Amino acid sequence: MTARGETRGRLLRTAAELFQRQGYHGTGLNQVLADSRAPKGSLYFHFPGGKEELAAEAVTLSGRELGEVFAGLMEAAPDARTALATVGEHFARSLEDSAFQKGCPVATVALEAAAESEPIRAACDAVYAAWQSVFATALRGWGVREERADSFADTVLSSLQGAVLLARIRRDVSVIHRTARDLGDLIDGRSPSPV
Amino acid sequence: MTARGETRGRLLRTAAELFQRQGYHGTGLNQVLADSRAPKGSLYFHFPGGKEELAAEAVTLSGRELGEVFAGLMEAAPDARTALATVGEHFARSLEDSAFQKGCPVATVALEAAAESEPIRAACDAVYAAWQSVFATALRGWGVREERADSFADTVLSSLQGAVLLARIRRDVSVIHRTARDLGDLIDGRSPSPV
Numbered sequence: 001m002t003a004r005g006e007t008r009g010r011l012l013r014t015a016a017e018l019f020q021r022q023g024y025h026g027t028g029l030n031q032v033l034a035d036s037r038a039p040k041g042s043l044y045f046h047f048p049g050g051k052e053e054l055a056a057e058a059v060t061l062s063g064r065e066l067g068e069v070f071a072g073l074m075e076a077a078p079d080a081r082t083a084l085a086t087v088g089e090h091f092a093r094s095l096e097d098s099a100f101q102k103g104c105p106v107a108t109v110a111l112e113a114a115a116e117s118e119p120i121r122a123a124c125d126a127v128y129a130a131w132q133s134v135f136a137t138a139l140r141g142w143g144v145r146e147e148r149a150d151s152f153a154d155t156v157l158s159s160l161q162g163a164v165l166l167a168r169i170r171r172d173v174s175v176i177h178r179t180a181r182d183l184g185d186l187i188d189g190r191s192p193s194p195v
Numbered sequence: 196m197t198a199r200g201e202t203r204g205r206l207l208r209t210a211a212e213l214f215q216r217q218g219y220h221g222t223g224l225n226q227v228l229a230d231s232r233a234p235k236g237s238l239y240f241h242f243p244g245g246k247e248e249l250a251a252e253a254v255t256l257s258g259r260e261l262g263e264v265f266a267g268l269m270e271a272a273p274d275a276r277t278a279l280a281t282v283g284e285h286f287a288r289s290l291e292d293s294a295f296q297k298g299c300p301v302a303t304v305a306l307e308a309a310a311e312s313e314p315i316r317a318a319c320d321a322v323y324a325a326w327q328s329v330f331a332t333a334l335r336g337w338g339v340r341e342e343r344a345d346s347f348a349d350t351v352l353s354s355l356q357g358a359v360l361l362a363r364i365r366r367d368v369s370v371i372h373r374t375a376r377d378l379g380d381l382i383d384g385r386s387p388s389p390v
Contacts (some may be wrong), residue, residue, distance in 0.1 A: 023307040025220030101310045110364050111303040112218040115296045124364050154361070154370050155354065155377040162357030166349070169305050169319050175349050182350040186381045 008046040010036040016058035020105040021098075024055055024112045024120070049119070055109055056123035062105035063127025067134055074138035081184030083138060084156065088180035091164045092173035103168040107161055132157050144187065152187055159183055203241040205231040211253035215300040216293075219250055219307045219315070244314070250304055251318040257300035258322025262329055269333035276379030278333060279351065283375035286359045287368035298363040302356055327352050339382065347382055354378055 014036040018027040029051055033043055047053045070087060077083035094102050110124035136153035144152060163179040209231040213222040224246055228238055242248045265282060272278035289297050305319035331348035339347060358374040 021310060023218070023220060025218060026307060026311070103306070107360060108303075108306040111298070111306060111360060112221060114364050115216060116221070121364060128361060128364060151373050152377070154358075155374050158357035158361055158370060158374045159350065159354040160357065161360055162353035162355065163349075165302060165306060165356055165360075166323060166353055169309050169316060169323060175353060178346050179350050179353045182347070182381060186377060 004046075007036075007038050007042050011038050011043060011046060011054070012057055012061055015054050016062045016105060019055060019058050019109050020062065020103075021101045023108040024051075029054075052113075052117050052119055055113065055117075056119045059106050059109055059120065059123045059127060063123075063130065066105060067127070067130050070131060070134045071138075074134060074141075077138075080139060080142050080144070080187040081181075084180040084183050084187075085177070087160065088163070088176045091160065092167065092176045095164070095167055095173055095176075100168050100171045103164045104161060107165060128157065139187065155186070156183055199241075202231075202233050202237050206233055206238060206241060206249070207252055207256055210249050211257045211300060214250060214253050214304050215257065215298075216296045218303040219246075224249075247308075247312050247314055250308065250312075251314045254301050254304055254315065254318045254322060258318075258325065261300060262322070262325050265326060265329045266333075269329060269336075272333075275334060275337050275339070275382040276376075279375040279378050279382075280372070282355065283358070283371045286355065287362065287371045290359070290362055290368055295363050295366045298359045299356060302360060323352065334382065350381070351378055 011032060015027070015032045018032060018035065029043055032038075032054070033040060043054070044050065047057070049056075069090060073086045073090065074083050077086060091103070106124050106127050109120060110128075113120040114124060115121075132150070132153045135156045136149045139149040139152055139156075140146065159179050159182075160176070163176045166175045167173045206227060210222070210227045213227060213230065224238055227233075227249070228235060238249070239245060242252070244251075264285060268281045268285065269278050272281060286298070301319050301322050304315060305323075308315040309319060310316075327345070327348045330351050331344045334344040334347055334351075335341065354374050354377075355371070358371045361370045362368045
């Protein structure tokens, strides 16, 4: 990679990390520059659209990487129940290893900026669509009916996003594991009667 | 209410509305003052802890109000499936009526500020605990086993939070309705085999 490409990559990775921990408005461009040890003019050189463009690209990068992790976990798991448990485990470890600072790399920016920035909303939307597609494809592979796979994949995505949010606020990951187990029950079609 | 009490209430309500739409960092105290038509000194007079105290109280207020809505919907519904559908409907209407600006009044501030402010994290935590308790109590009332009610209530809370987030990003509330229906299946213990 050229020095120029390296600087761009470093800016993007630093921004992605800061946005994940602090959110969009809580992260200043000066901090991105300082933490990436990048020259002052480099940010607008590489991201002429400024913070908005940087955030959209950072969400896209983090989203693609996490999507690849999901795909790998889905491929390695023998069934939906195991796959959901390992995805939950991935989020739980990320939270615990970062003292509950690193939850979902998309959710915070999504909630903050979706109403004010169409490029950021569109980037978050594309990431969620890609994740949903990874889950839906895996569910079909495990024999879930075609017409149910997309809907279940949405429920999986919703539940995990919410559980990671709750775990971060509670500073306790157990909600992630319980939610993943309940999703496994739902998808297995062997939900134990709770009554 | 005294004029002083009215000013405090107006500041709080305005702040709650702005935090819900724009998040914590995206909302400036000057905007809170201007939108509440409150005198400049009044904010620090009523909230000596400044923005942090205002946000913690705003989340508490919004959380209590929405918790009362949840409790009312639970009480009016004949079963978990109906109750979850109406809670989903409530969130969907709030999003649609606000051009997708008003999702959950807690989630954005929670994700942004939980890592940096212990008072805000604690306020969000207390709201989520109260909501979880409303759901758990209702589930017990519908005959869900004692040892499953708390866990299901957590899954309900997670799934709805995530679905509201996704709906806001997609500008499409259908994910909320589908997720509520899947939760109904799970809790009814009559999850249709998807295979």
